[in-house]
Amino acid sequence: MRANNNSTVNSINLPLENLTPALRVKDLSFYYGKQKALEAVSMDIYQGHITAIIIGPSGCGKSTFIKAINRIGELEGKVRVEGKVEFFGQDIYDRRVNLNRLRRQIGMVFQSRILFPQAFMTMLPMELG
DSSP, X not given: OOOOOOOOBOTTSOBGGGSOOSEEEEEXXXXXXXXXXXXXXXXXXXXXXXXXXXXXXXXXXXXXXXXXXXXXXXXXXXXXXXXXXXXTTEETTSTXXXXXXXXXXXXXXXXXXXXXXXHHHHHHHHHHO
């Protein structure tokens, strides 16, 4: 997965390069063992702005990218990270980072459509009816 952050204008017409990003990803490469899953991804995400689209084919690294920015990928075994990820200016890969707090602040929604099967089955007839 490769990403580029092009200069865009926010809703009040201020250039984004004049704002401080909430999340700054710079040259992030992520490895599962020796297998490279991400290569040199860079992206700025701004507080209060919607970053809703990360598009790519199956297996291109979309989920790995999200797992890398909240450090949940480390739960899957031996990983290696190159580059930098900062959350409000703090390097999230600093060994002093409180992972529980970080993971509460940077959440992840998994791909499964049925997170709560009972609720889904209850809502399904209402949506179709």
